[in-house]
Structure formats: structure tokens, C-alpha cells
Amino acid sequence: AQSVTQLGSHVSVSEGALVLLRCNYSSSVPPYLFWYVQYPNQGLQLLLKYTSAATLVKGINGFEAEFKKSETSFHLTKPSAHMSDAAEYFCAVSTDGSSNTGKLIFGQGTTLQVKP
Amino acid sequence: EPEVTQTPSHQVTQMGQEVILRCVPISNHLYFYWYRQILGQKVEFLVSFYNNEISEKSEIFDDQFSVERPDGSNFTLKIRSTKLEDSAMYFCASSGDSNEQFFGPGTRLTVL
Numbered sequence: 001a002q003s004v005t006q007l008g009s010h011v012s013v014s015e016g017a018l019v020l021l022r023c024n025y026s027s028s029v030p031p032y033l034f035w036y037v038q039y040p041n042q043g044l045q046l047l048l049k050y051t052s053a054a055t056l057v058k059g060i061n062g063f064e065a066e067f068k069k070s071e072t073s074f075h076l077t078k079p080s081a082h083m084s085d086a087a088e089y090f091c092a093v094s095t096d097g098s099s100n101t102g103k104l105i106f107g108q109g110t111t112l113q114v115k116p
Numbered sequence: 117e118p119e120v121t122q123t124p125s126h127q128v129t130q131m132g133q134e135v136i137l138r139c140v141p142i143s144n145h146l147y148f149y150w151y152r153q154i155l156g157q158k159v160e161f162l163v164s165f166y167n168n169e170i171s172e173k174s175e176i177f178d179d180q181f182s183v184e185r186p187d188g189s190n191f192t193l194k195i196r197s198t199k200l201e202d203s204a205m206y207f208c209a210s211s212g213d214s215n216e217q218f219f220g221p222g223t224r225l226t227v228l
Contacts, residue, residue, distance in 0.1 A: 049216060
């Protein structure tokens, strides 16, 4: 069975500093992995996804993530935080990435705070 | 840009009452999902729907829950007799050719 663990429910960085949000997964099949962002009072927006192609995935808003099979990790990074990055971030794994019927299994979420 | 919409944004109901949460998926999408997020907890899968039938459902999705696509545009989640523990944010999602699921803004359900 698939599962996702996000280390750190709350991360605080200064504006301009590196953002690192950690995600580890467990999957018995090659995983499809996703990062979603949720701004206050809004739905989940896809930041980026890994679908077994390039291991370094670039997403929107300057975010990227690297799939490391040996570490079962898919950490999200951004070189320089902006105030507008403050939000909740969810890592998710698809139970069947090769089809559209696969459900998403989400991590607990990480709240990113950006200090001026 | 097409988006998934949900109504209402907030629903307050009494325990034991029926509620219907409505979603309008992106128009050319064929795969539909409901998820929920209890306050302070992770987002949980409820059900997926394709070709007018349920593809998969979680153990949360018991006989009190049902889904329907009553017409070509709406996708609804019905809870027949709400319980206090049904209070949560309910998200609808849809997907098309890619395996990306597009989420709506959610309906916050409060059961009193």
C-alpha cells in the first residue's frame, strides 16, 4: 500500500532564503508523485508532478522537486522564498499513476511561513 | 482557464439531516473524485467515478454516502444522515487525459 510522510508540519523561513519541504513515500509499485499547494480559502493547486520521466521536476512559481528512489524521497525546494509562497503544501502519491482512476494518497501537509 | 467549481462554499446542517454537495468538473474531463479533510488532518480519498459508475471507494464511503452525475455537468456527493464526524472540508476533483487531478475550492460542511 502507498503512503506519504511529510516531515515537519510547520516550516518557517525568511524571505529570500531556501525553501525545503520534505516528503518521503512508500509504494509497492513505481510511484507517481505530486506536490500541491493550498492558499487560504482556496482549493488544491498542482505545483509539479513526477511521472517516471526526469527525476528533477520543475514546477510553477520557481519550485522544483527531485525524485530519489534510493531514499524514497520527493522533497520540494525553491532557492529563494517569497512572501507569496506562504501556504500549505501537500505531497501526494497516486495509487495508479498509469491511469486516471488512481486515487491520491496525501501527506499531512506542511505549513510554510515566510518572514519578512 | 477552466476550473472545478463547488457549491455551496459552506454548509451548516443538523445531525441526521441529508446534505448534497455539488461540483461542476472541468467540461471535457471524464474522471471525478471526492476527497475530504477533517480539520487538522490529512486530505483523504472518498470515491472515484468514471463512466457513470464508482471506480473505487474508501472505507469511509459507507452506505450513508452516494455520488451521482445527474446531468452532463454536475457531480454530486450526498450524505443521507449526517453525523458530527462528517464535519470536514469536502473537495471535488476531476481529470482528463493526463493523470493530473484538478481540485475545486471545497465545501466546508459543519454538522451541529
